[in-house]
Amino acid sequence: MQNFVFHNPTKLVFGKDTVERIGEYLKQNAIKKVLMIYGSGSIKKNGVYEKVVRSLHENGIMKVEVSGIRPNPVLSKVHEAIEVARKEQVDAILAVGGGSVVDSGKTIAAGYYYEGDIWDAFIGKYNIKKALPLFVVLTMSATGTEMNGNAVITNEDTTEKLSFGSKYVYPVVSIVDPTVQYSLPKDQAVYGAIDAISHVMEHYFDITGSDIIDSIDEGIIKTIISSTETIIQEPENYEARANLCLATTLALNGLTRMGTTGGDWSSHDLQHPLSALKPEVAHGAGLAAIFPAWMTYVKENISDKLIKFGRQVLNLGDEITPEYTIAELRRWYTSIGAPISLAQLGFLEEDIEKLTDIASKHAPFGTVKPLNHQDIKRIYEIAYNS
DSSP states (O other), X not given: OOOOOOOOOOEEEESTTOGGGHHHHHHHTTOOEEEEEOSSSHHHHSSHHHHHHHHHHHTTOEEEEEOOOOSSOBHHHHHHHHHHHHHHTOSEEEEEESHHHHHHHHHHHHHTTOSSOTHHHHTTXXXXXXXXXXXXXXXXXXXXXXXXXXXXXXXXXXXXXXXXXXXXXXXXXXXXXGGGGTTSOHHHHHHHHHHHHHHHHHHHTSSOOOHHHHHHHHHHXXXXXXXXXXXXXXXXXXXXXXXXXXHHHHTTSSGGGTTSSSOOOHHHHHHHHHHHHOTTSOHHHXXXXXXXXXXXXXXXXXXXXXXXXXXXXXXXXXXXOHHHHHHHHHHHHHHTTOOOSTTTTTOOTTHHHHHHHHHHTTOSBOSSSOBOHHHHHHHHHHHHHO
């Protein structure tokens, strides 16, 4: 086990009827005016928008809005929102939505005080020193962004999807009400579950770790698997939905990172070009194709862990092999309706070279096996033919 320091400053407000409290928490933090950001308008259909606006009004909080933040959020929308925030001189950002909205909120909060292009934070040219406070009302559990300091944004001009991390963009308060997620389409629930499982696996298959964190990782993934299976059949099963929501938060709030070197993250680095090239590809959908392909390529490096994963998480018994574990993970992804190949995601064989070139801009990456151009191409080939 590696030395570590664990600190998470986000207040998590979890449970039924908690959305209505957002105004109260803003008022407690002396916020008078917010930039409220959201997506395509689904929050107006499920009642979340009305609840949030009423809570703001009752607590004397003024707002301005920027809507239209899309899945796989883009830099141009962030630029637009930063300009609105500055013009209106807001005190905070209020992100109402899923991971894309929250990641946009973090980037807007960091960009508010920066005189240059906030993309500099993604390419290592700027270390964030200050940000507006961020508050979150989560409407889709998947990325864990509601309780961490990470953000992912796509630059349309360079076809790059990159991330940054900063202690300054941890949400002050994140509200998670599982009931507002009852109406999510099945595919969003499925891809969100795979996204969260992948976050845990990035740490689980790291070159370091400990028995206690492995056990926590295994418990989180088993909970996500069982809860997802229940939700597919019973979308309004509160206990299953609540377990899934909490598990996805714990998957990336720092808990699973403790005692590791920080995770491998190759699969995420390999997935990001998929969504950069095809923005319609959901992050979780891409990871369903990429992560097992990465496992296949590096299986000699993680063979013992693959067997342990198969035994402890997938309940495969004692007589198992790394190949069997990978096959069973793919089988489960298929059983819940997820794609398991690049071909199923709509990519053509000739796209492999494009994806390789995009990913290789930031190679080598990975801790289990540092990946270079040739490794990256081979993993995409495995993912294409899975």
